[in-house]
Amino acid sequence: MIKKIFLPLYIVLSINNLSAFTLDGSKLIPGSQVTASALEVGRIAMETVAENIANQYTTKDADGKAYKAKHLILESIGDGDSRELKVKKIEKDERKGEMLYMPEHVHANGEGYVEQSNVKISDEMVKMMQYSRWMEAQYVVANASVKMVQSALLLGK
Amino acid sequence: MSISGISSGDANLALADKMLEVVNVKAKLNAQNIANWMVDGAKEVKIAKSFEDQLKTAIDSGHYEEIAGMKVSTEDSSNPISYEKVMRDVKATMVQTQFLEQVMSTHFKRLETAIEK
Numbered sequence: 001m002i003k004k005i006f007l008p009l010y011i012v013l014s015i016n017n018l019s020a021f022t023l024d025g026s027k028l029i030p031g032s033q034v035t036a037s038a039l040e041v042g043r044i045a046m047e048t049v050a051e052n053i054a055n056q057y058t059t060k061d062a063d064g065k066a067y068k069a070k071h072l073i074l075e076s077i078g079d080g081d082s083r084e085l086k087v088k089k090i091e092k093d094e095r096k097g098e099m100l101y102m103p104e105h106v107h108a109n110g111e112g113y114v115e116q117s118n119v120k121i122s123d124e125m126v127k128m129m130q131y132s133r134w135m136e137a138q139y140v141v142a143n144a145s146v147k148m149v150q151s152a153l154l155l156g157k
Numbered sequence: 158m159s160i161s162g163i164s165s166g167d168a169n170l171a172l173a174d175k176m177l178e179v180v181n182v183k184a185k186l187n188a189q190n191i192a193n194w195m196v197d198g199a200k201e202v203k204i205a206k207s208f209e210d211q212l213k214t215a216i217d218s219g220h221y222e223e224i225a226g227m228k229v230s231t232e233d234s235s236n237p238i239s240y241e242k243v244m245r246d247v248k249a250t251m252v253q254t255q256f257l258e259q260v261m262s263t264h265f266k267r268l269e270t271a272i273e274k
Contacts, residue, residue, distance in 0.1 A: 030181050031188020038192035045195075074196045076189075085192045130195070137191045137244065144247045145184050148254045152177075155261050 029145045035138050037084040042135040044087055045072050049128045056119045059107045066107075067117035069093040069124075093118055168221035173260045175212070175224045179204065180257065182229045183250045190243045201238050205230040 048070050058067035075088040095118050103112035186202050193199035208230045215223045 030184035031186075034185075034192045035188045041195075076193050076196050076199060083189055083192075085196070133240070134191075134195055137194070137240065140244065141184075141188050141191050141247055144251050145188065147251065148180070148184055151255065151258050155258055155265060 029149055031141065031145055034083050034085065035142045037086065039135065039138050041074060041085050041087055042131055042138065045131045046128070048072055048090065049124050049131065052119045052124050053121065055117055056121060058117050059114050066097045066115040067119065069119045170264055171221050171224050172216070173257050175227065177257050178229050180250050180254045182231065183246065186231060187243055187247050187250060190238050194238045194240055194243070199238055201234040201236045202231055203234050205232040
């Protein structure tokens with residue numbers, strides 16, 4: 001009889017006091033909102049690196065000039081629990097690419113030189129490794145948070 | 158995470174309850190720190206020193222009743238975010254959570270046994 005009265009009472013008290021737990025999934029798992037935004041930024045970052053690598057030999061872009069490498073400028077917005085990571089700007093590296101003497105090339109200037117893209121493959125590879133390591137870390141953190149919640153659900157069992 | 162409704166009156170449990178809240182905040186901070194690792198000039202966010210001091214004072218003086226009312230606050234550190242440190246913090250937070258959950262589980266089991274009897 002006592003068990004019938006008290007056990008549901010304990011459960012109700014526990015649920016009422018689990019302040020971090022709501023039906024909103026982003027609040028149930030600590031830090032999931034910022035991790036989700038960072039993963040989205042990571043995807044954009046990887047796409048930018050892929051675009052840079054793919055255009056390493058592009059001597060004429062849509063604007064008629066040699067391809068310029070793109071870099072992401074990231075920013076953290078919001079405060080406390082609602083903090084998120086965003087891409088502030090995708091910036092073009094306006095530095096001039098190397099000029100190669102290729103008089104037969106269709107994009108050669110009057111003196112026979114062709115401006116190459118300013119993409120440095122070694123830089124892009126380093127960036128790719130950094131982003132990949134960063135995204136792996138996001139998964140580790142997200143996994144840890146999920147495990148914490150899972151084990152909290154098993155309290156007393 | 159908090160179980161303050163059940164923990165009231167038990168000093169150790171009140172402390173464990175507050176520590177569960179702390180590890181929950183720490184998990185959020187770890188997520189924030191690793192997310193901001195690639196942001197230029199981003200600084201590490203950590204549990205506020207003032208909260209740590211306040212908690213330590215309450216424990217040292219035996220004023221456990223004050224613990225429940227303490228708000229876990231955070232602050233920006235002057236250190237840049239270190240990947241290795243965050244990864245270490247993630248593991249540490251998980252171990253702390255497991256320990257606290259074992260403490261809680263043991264307490265609940267005892268409580269349940271007492272009710273059954």
